[in-house]
Amino acid sequence: MVKEHELEPKLVTVFERAVREYARLFGLSEWDIAVSSKKDDSGDIASVALIYTARAANIAIDTGFDADEEEVRKSALHEILHLVLSDYREIVDSLLAEDDAVRRRRAEAAEHSIINRVMSAMEQGK
Numbered sequence: 001m002v003k004e005h006e007l008e009p010k011l012v013t014v015f016e017r018a019v020r021e022y023a024r025l026f027g028l029s030e031w032d033i034a035v036s037s038k039k040d041d042s043g044d045i046a047s048v049a050l051i052y053t054a055r056a057a058n059i060a061i062d063t064g065f066d067a068d069e070e071e072v073r074k075s076a077l078h079e080i081l082h083l084v085l086s087d088y089r090e091i092v093d094s095l096l097a098e099d100d101a102v103r104r105r106r107a108e109a110a111e112h113s114i115i116n117r118v119m120s121a122m123e124q125g126k
């Protein structure tokens, strides 16, 4: 029998606190950020859904993962950095045709490249 992966419940709290902490650090007070947890099969430990115009975001952690505290904190930072970059991303998206999947993927890859650089720099600055 395959043991199912399950996130320790206390790590959901760690995630939510990390989201709030990073939102403060990056000055995202204009954003209404909801944090939720759910079990899904997205393949990502966490995700963010944005409504740019309302400055509202829902950051969700997938409880189907068996992650440790550091991974949970890193994924909170990753999703917050998507919010940090969201104004820029919105403009990029608006300039691309709806069906331009290739450029949309490149924009997403570029965004993740920036996120990874910032995370790496913050890691070294500890």
Ligand SMILES: [Zn+2]
Residues within 6 Å of the ligand: 078, 082, 112
């Ligand atoms: Zn991402």
